[in-house]
Amino acid sequence: xxxxxxxxxxxxxxxxxxxxxxxxxxxxxxxxxxxxxxxxxxxxxxxxxxxxxxxxxxxxxxxxxxxxxxxxxxxxxxxxxxxxxxxxxxxxxxxxxxxxxxxxxxxxxxxxxxxxxxxxxxxxxxxxxxxxxxxxxxxxxxxxxxxxxxxxxxxxxxxxxxxxxxxxxxxxxxxxxxxxxxxxxxxxxxxxxxxxxxxxxxxxxxxxxxxxxxxxxxxxxxxxxxxxxxxxxxxxxxxxxxxxxxxxxxxxxxxxxxxxxxxxxxxxxxxxxxxxxxxxxxxxxxxxxx
Numbered sequence: 144x145x146x147x148x149x150x151x152x153x154x155x156x157x158x159x160x161x162x163x164x165x166x167x168x169x170x171x172x173x174x175x176x177x178x179x180x181x182x183x184x185x186x187x188x189x190x191x192x193x194x195x196x197x198x199x200x201x202x203x204x205x206x207x208x209x210x211x212x213x214x215x216x217x218x219x220x221x222x223x224x225x226x227x228x229x230x231x232x233x234x235x236x237x238x239x240x241x242x243x244x245x246x247x248x249x250x251x252x253x254x255x256x257x258x259x260x261x262x263x264x265x266x267x268x269x270x271x272x273x274x275x276x277x278x279x280x281x282x283x284x285x286x287x288x289x290x291x292x293x294x295x296x297x298x299x300x301x302x303x304x305x306x307x308x309x310x311x312x313x314x315x316x317x318x319x320x321x322x323x324x325x326x327x328x329x330x331x332x333x334x335x336x337x338x339x340x341x342x343x344x345x346x347x348x349x350x351x352x353x354x355x356x357x358x359x360x361x362x363x364x365x366x367x368x369x370x371x372x373x374x375x376x377x378x379x380x381x382x383x384x385x386x387x388x389x390x391x392x393x394x395x396x397x398x399x400x401x402x403x404x405x406x407x408x409x410x411x412x413x414x415x416x417x418x419x420x421x422x423x424x425x426x427x428x429x430x431x432x433x
Contacts, residue, residue: 366395
């Protein structure tokens, strides 16, 4: 990392995690634990794969996203949005929501099947929110340091609903059961279109990355494929043997473990640990001790 990059990262961390002020969430909220773990990168890829199955959402991505140029950057943009809305002082989190809502208003067009789409459509907003929440939670439960309990998983979904509501999602699900029901309800609208399959191929087969980044990304993407529902793999033409899915999950565990060790996430710093009242938090030193 260059000196400029290091300074920029330091400034980002100071702005999000070290600036004084009230946050929407605290270290006692499960969303704090889940979004500070490296499994979020697997979740980001898994979310894109699931979201791509809605033809109108896919049309918006194809027409208005630069993920083909740099999928790693797309993951970091998603991570920044997640970090700001989870950890930044309330005024900054509110500003981030306004920015995203403004972007959504500009994302309009016509899908290949002739239907019009708008990213601000509440129905599409709900799909994107539900798929993302499901993917983040599923990947944390599988690749995080310690799975959330059923009650903490519900609390995570409820916290995500608070963010989703601010982004225009009407009545977002607030429990795991409601989340899974909402995901299933979109089933008749989903389709493995040529654009969705092409996107999956781009994301999984030949991302424009080189060296260690490519190897890490390959492991994370294999883990995402192993985690998404079987119907997602089938629609995307990504059916795989049990052995191959197991190998992908194993590679994902190793990659996430390596990233977790290298990240030194600011959400785990001593001043946040001092606010933690729960001894069973997954990132707590007491929970992480061998």
